[in-house]
Amino acid sequence: MLSSRAATRSRFVDWTAPFAIALVLLLAALVLLPMFRLLMTSLTGEARQLTLEHYHQLFADPAFVKPLLTTLWTSAAVGVLCVLAAAPMSWLVSRTDLPGKRLLRTLILASFVTPPFLGAFAWVLLGGPNAGLINQWYYALFGLKPFEATPLINIFSAGGMVFVMALYTFPYVFTFVANSLDVIPSELEEASAILGAPAWRTALDITLPLVMPALLAGFLIAFLQSMTLFGTPAILALPAGIDTMTTKIWSLFQFPPQLGLAAALSLPLLLITVLLLRAQSAIMGRRGYSVIGGKSTGTRLIRLGAWTIPALALFAFVLGSSIVLPYGVLVRTAFVKNWSGPVVGNLSLEHWRFVFFEFSQTRLAFQNTFVLGIAAATAGTILVTTVGYLSLRKLVWGHRYLGFLATAPVAIPGIVLAVGLFLSYTQPPFVLYGTLSIIFLAYLTKELPVGYQQIGASLKSVHPELEDASRIFGATRLRALFDITAPLIRNGVIATWIFIFIGSIRELSATILLFTARTKTISVTMFDLRESNDWGPIAVLSITMLLITFAMILLINHFTDRRLT
Amino acid sequence: MIAGFLEPDAGAIRVGGKLLSSVQSVVPPERRNMSMIFQSYAVWPHMTVRQNVGYGLKMQSMPPPERVSRTDVLLDATKLRAQADRYPSELSGGQQQRVALARALATKPDILLLDEPLSNLDANLRGDMRFEIRRLHDEFHYTSIYVTHDQVEAMTMADRIVVMNAGRIEQIGTPEDVYERPNSEFVARFIGGSNVINATHLSGHRVEVAGHTLDIGQGNFAGPGEPMSFCVKTHDVELLADVGIDADNSLPGTVRGQAYLGSHRDYIVDVGQDVLIAAPAELSVADGSKVRVRFKAERCRGLATN
Numbered sequence: 001m002l003s004s005r006a007a008t009r010s011r012f013v014d015w016t017a018p019f020a021i022a023l024v025l026l027l028a029a030l031v032l033l034p035m036f037r038l039l040m041t042s043l044t045g046e047a048r049q050l051t052l053e054h055y056h057q058l059f060a061d062p063a064f065v066k067p068l069l070t071t072l073w074t075s076a077a078v079g080v081l082c083v084l085a086a087a088p089m090s091w092l093v094s095r096t097d098l099p100g101k102r103l104l105r106t107l108i109l110a111s112f113v114t115p116p117f118l119g120a121f122a123w124v125l126l127g128g129p130n131a132g133l134i135n136q137w138y139y140a141l142f143g144l145k146p147f148e149a150t151p152l153i154n155i156f157s158a159g160g161m162v163f164v165m166a167l168y169t170f171p172y173v174f175t176f177v178a179n180s181l182d183v184i185p186s187e188l189e190e191a192s193a194i195l196g197a198p199a200w201r202t203a204l205d206i207t208l209p210l211v212m213p214a215l216l217a218g219f220l221i222a223f224l225q226s227m228t229l230f231g232t233p234a235i236l237a238l239p240a241g242i243d244t245m246t247t248k249i250w251s252l253f254q255f256p257p258q259l260g261l262a263a264a265l266s267l268p269l270l271l272i273t274v275l276l277l278r279a280q281s282a283i284m285g286r287r288g289y290s291v292i293g294g295k296s297t298g299t300r301l302i303r304l305g306a307w308t309i310p311a312l313a314l315f316a317f318v319l320g321s322s323i324v325l326p327y328g329v330l331v332r333t334a335f336v337k338n339w340s341g342p343v344v345g346n347l348s349l350e351h352w353r354f355v356f357f358e359f360s361q362t363r364l365a366f367q368n369t370f371v372l373g374i375a376a377a378t379a380g381t382i383l384v385t386t387v388g389y390l391s392l393r394k395l396v397w398g399h400r401y402l403g404f405l406a407t408a409p410v411a412i413p414g415i416v417l418a419v420g421l422f423l424s425y426t427q428p429p430f431v432l433y434g435t436l437s438i439i440f441l442a443y444l445t446k447e448l449p450v451g452y453q454q455i456g457a458s459l460k461s462v463h464p465e466l467e468d469a470s471r472i473f474g475a476t477r478l479r480a481l482f483d484i485t486a487p488l489i490r491n492g493v494i495a496t497w498i499f500i501f502i503g504s505i506r507e508l509s510a511t512i513l514l515f516t517a518r519t520k521t522i523s524v525t526m527f528d529l530r531e532s533n534d535w536g537p538i539a540v541l542s543i544t545m546l547l548i549t550f551a552m553i554l555l556i557n558h559f560t561d562r563r564l565t
Numbered sequence: 566m567i568a569g570f571l572e573p574d575a576g577a578i579r580v581g582g583k584l585l586s587s588v589q590s591v592v593p594p595e596r597r598n599m600s601m602i603f604q605s606y607a608v609w610p611h612m613t614v615r616q617n618v619g620y621g622l623k624m625q626s627m628p629p630p631e632r633v634s635r636t637d638v639l640l641d642a643t644k645l646r647a648q649a650d651r652y653p654s655e656l657s658g659g660q661q662q663r664v665a666l667a668r669a670l671a672t673k674p675d676i677l678l679l680d681e682p683l684s685n686l687d688a689n690l691r692g693d694m695r696f697e698i699r700r701l702h703d704e705f706h707y708t709s710i711y712v713t714h715d716q717v718e719a720m721t722m723a724d725r726i727v728v729m730n731a732g733r734i735e736q737i738g739t740p741e742d743v744y745e746r747p748n749s750e751f752v753a754r755f756i757g758g759s760n761v762i763n764a765t766h767l768s769g770h771r772v773e774v775a776g777h778t779l780d781i782g783q784g785n786f787a788g789p790g791e792p793m794s795f796c797v798k799t800h801d802v803e804l805l806a807d808v809g810i811d812a813d814n815s816l817p818g819t820v821r822g823q824a825y826l827g828s829h830r831d832y833i834v835d836v837g838q839d840v841l842i843a844a845p846a847e848l849s850v851a852d853g854s855k856v857r858v859r860f861k862a863e864r865c866r867g868l869a870t871n
């Protein structure tokens with residue numbers, strides 16, 4: 001009797017170990033193989049010899065040094081802008097009696113989830129030098145003539161790019177600082193107020209140093225985001241002849257492709273990302289960040305009084321530029337015949353009809369996007385749930401590697417991942433280029449960290465004793481998983497699926513290198529429409545994509561709100 | 566390890582002669598007919614009280630009618646009948662604890678394991694639940710293994726106490742054994758109310774502390790010249806305000822502090838090391854006074870480890 005039980009147990013162990021090893025190998029193939037190919041290609045010359053010539057060219061040729069420098073300074077500028085805007089915004093929302101906080105937070109969330117390239121499209125319509133709406137108003141107001149006078153703003157410039165990037169990146173900094181302010185007990189600030197410091201002194205002397213780590217971390221993330229964006233620079237900077245690292249990598253993929261150089265150019269991007277993320281986690285991990293002591297009992301809100309007006313003006317400017325104007329101009333463009341003309345007498349559903357009934361690419365693009373989204377979300381959810389369960393419960397040998405591999409892609413910019421995947425899967429034995437599979441792999445890999453983090457939070461909220469309890473009352477491990485853990489993390493799993501889905505359907509920077517005529521997605525189609533200046537259809541597709549995104553976010557709220565405690 | 570969640574590196578666990586855990590094989594938790602009460606209660610939040618209590622019975626494939634009646638018995642015993650269809654999040658901490666208890670007892674386990682079950686409750690509730698756990702234990706007749714860091718819990722509930730230190734057993738005995746006759750410094754300190762005083766063994770029952778000789782009534786001794794310690798309860802040490810009396814079995818010292826507690830007065834006296842004394846409340850000696858400290862020899866217990 002006993003020996004047969006022992007046999008069942010050992011058979012169980014025998015199966016988990018190979019399963020875990022297979023999982024580690026699968027993740028390694030997903031994450032490490034493309035990076036390995038990237039490195040090898042960057043070191044291989046025409047005659048397949050080992051060489052540093054690509055790197056040499058990279059750092060000697062101004063055509064490459066300039067994009068590198070542009071990327072660095074524009075990303076730093078975006079970081080600074082984000083901090084300057086987001087720090088006061090988060091303080092105002094969490095510490096003062098500013099009216100309409102709920103609405104403001106919702107709008108900030110909206111800029112958070114707006115795909116940056118949609119914002120860039122919208123700003124072309126707003127801030128194009130001649131036909132851009134803002135410039136049209138400006139000309140009309142001062143009786144100037146388009147094409148002759150200097151425009152008020154020219155969005156096709158490095159400055160324009162920085163501005164638009166910052167509009168959709170500042171929510172990262174806002175979230176970091178706001179979360180940090182939420183855990184800092186306001187008593188620390190009240191203590192300073194009681195000692196006679198006016199509100200602004202307290203904010204500078206006490207609050208600012210306390211949120212400094214969050215600000216720094218936010219700055220680094222903003223830097224990172226801008227550095228790895230492809231859409232915004234391609235839409236706003238390229239027309240002005242300004243290249244960034246991502247657009248340069250992309251142009252190296254145009255005919256004739258220079259893969260060695262593209263690979264070599266990808267590595268600095270990867271390296272900087274890894275370094276920035278390390279710096280960020282070092283800052284966030286510092287002792288000072290988790291504030292000790294003090295209960296956050298009823299925060300005392302600072303009365304703004306007359307300062308309410310300038311405070312609201314700040315929000316109006318930032319949110320107006322990131323949400324109200326762009327969304328407005330997209331809606332306007334979608335419903336008028338000629339986007340630069342007046343609305344009156346110009347209204348039309350022509351673009352909607354064109355996109356959904358005439359344009360041959362739409363159906364395929366929607367189909368591809370949804371097939372990819374559903375496949376990546378489903379495979380990704382299964383993968384991260386399994387990995388999360390095994391690694392967080394420390395059930396198998398190698399659980400550390402599992403967790404590491406699942407989080408590693410966070411350090412791989414989308415376009416770098418695409419270069420790696422392209423190099424890995426264009427030649428035998430794996431020829432996936434030209435199929436949806438290669439894009440699927442890109443999405444799956446890219447979304448692993450998001451999914452892992454999401455499911456991890458949900459798994460951590462289920463105390464292991466809940467499962468242990470079920471076993472001691474007679475359930476096998478599998479039964480316990482099925483009866484206890486599965487229902488408890490169900491909502492977390494659904495939320496994970498939706499998160500990956502949202503991330504996938506809006507992906508541009510990896511898709512742009514991997515698509516072919518048969519495997520276009522919505523985002524790539526929009527990017528193509530831009531070449532022919534079809535702004536109406538772009539606006540229609542943008543609105544559609546935004547509506548899908550918001551619907552998905554409502555779904556997430558639905559599932560996370562009702563999470564059982 | 567008793568429950569079967571961990572595998573032993575060495576040794577074996579037997580219950581009633583049956584081998585449950587050894588290096589070669591481990592009977593999984595679900596086949597041990599044990600029950601457990603977890604520190605976090607581990608009451609399943611997605612099941613009602615009734616579903617929680619009935620879960621183990623369902624695992625035993627008990628037919629539904631029987632299951633309902635058995636569940637009812639436990640719900641009555643733990644006074645949870647009125648809350649049967651509520652979810653745990655709608656219950657108080659004490660009620661959740663009772664759900665865990667009812668759930669654990671429903672399967673008629675041979676052994677009930679309790680892992681610091683009261684550590685998350687407030688003091689009032691803790692007293693009630695202590696009584697409740699003991700009452701159910703007496704009512705349903707099973708073996709309980711109760712893990713706690715609270716010596717009051719251990720003293721009041723146990724028939725037998727196993728004092729463990731860093732994974733090793735220090736002493737096994739009735740509460741009275743452990744309290745009156747601790748075998749080690751760790752046990753003496755854990756049970757509380759004791760002074761542990763460092764000394765050097767002279768010979769027989771005599772030890773030396775700071776140049777003075779003391780008689781120790783009982784316990785283990787280290788061997789002549791070897792360092793050792795002995796323990797003595799705070800109320801078995803006498804404070805003599807008059808230094809002049811050369812009382813036997815005593816040490817000279819200085820009062821370092823005191824606290825008036827109504828029923829008695831606690832003194833800390835420095836005799837080269839601190840001694841805590843529970844003196845009569847009416848005895849009042851100023852801080853800094855020279856005093857003598859007399860040890861009741863028959864109440865002192867040697868704590869040599871061999």
